[in-house]
Amino acid sequence: MRGAVMIDIGSPRCGRRAVWDEPFEFFGGRRRGEAEGLHQWGGWRVREKYPSLFAWRAPPTWSRVLWSGDDQRRDPGGYRLRHQGVVRCPACHRVARHRLRWPADAYFQWSIRGQTLWAWNAGDARVLLHYVESTLRAPERYPGHAKSLRELPAVFLTARNRGLVARRIRATLAEITPRE
Ligand SMILES: [Zn+2]
Incomplete structure (x- = not known):
């Protein structure tokens, strides 16, 4: 399908x-x-x-x-x-x-140092959070997400920004009522 x-x-x-x-x-x-x-x-x-x-x-x-x-x-x-x-x-x-207008319509989007980070849905946002927080940069460990993780702009992964990115994603995920 x-x-x-x-x-x-x-x-x-x-x-x-x-x-x-x-x-x-x-x-x-x-x-x-x-x-x-x-x-x-x-x-x-x-x-x-x-x-x-x-x-x-x-x-x-x-x-x-x-x-x-x-x-x-x-x-x-x-x-x-x-x-x-x-x-x-x-x-x-x-x-x-x-x-659909993308990424303008995205519910999961964050402005980080002037750049927009987004995820398709809550599941993708959780994958993104896990990846940003892991010290191992191994996109191949995330089946179905490897390509988009590999293309993630480096600005979101720098030592200076990682903590901020993770806090923003976590805050948005905490606001939603579970649906899945
Ligand atoms: Zn509504």
């Missing part, structure tokens, strides 16, 4: 922690038996997660890839992930279409 990453954003209405979700789920494989209610799009089967907000319309290109704006190597045809989606706010109960 693709397009399943949960993203935490600040609620556009109340500013508290809300979920941004992809409007569709994409399933690969050839099991067409369970295709009821799913749309066929090339090798993908597509499920509408919010049928009243987003109806599936196949993108008007030949290309049947899923891509997201942070991966420049991909063909910019096909379906763009992390773009048009739905915000769901448990605090103010808003459920609405929301076009």
Whole structure:
């Protein structure tokens, strides 16, 4: 299944922690038996997660890839992930279409010495905290996060800034009510 990453954003209405979700789920494989209610799009089967907000319309290109704006190597045809989606706010109960602006929308973001540090969600923020606090710089020890940790700007990891970064992340994590 693709397009399943949960993203935490600040609620556009109340500013508290809300979920941004992809409007569709994409399933690969050839099991067409369970295709009821799913749309066929090339090798993908597509499920509408919010049928009243987003109806599936196949993108008007030949290309049947899923891509997201942070991966420049991909063909910019096909379906763009992390773009048009739905915000769901448990605090103010808003459920609405929301076009993702990143990292401006990020709930987990911190301004550290003039640079913005962000995480996709609470789980990623915890990984980031653990990595910043560890004395061992070993991104490969964090499966699924190695690439982003490797690309973390050095300013967040200097001896001078590490303590500050860790305190800021810890403070934000302490404010949220557990959801997972
Ligand atoms: Zn809200």
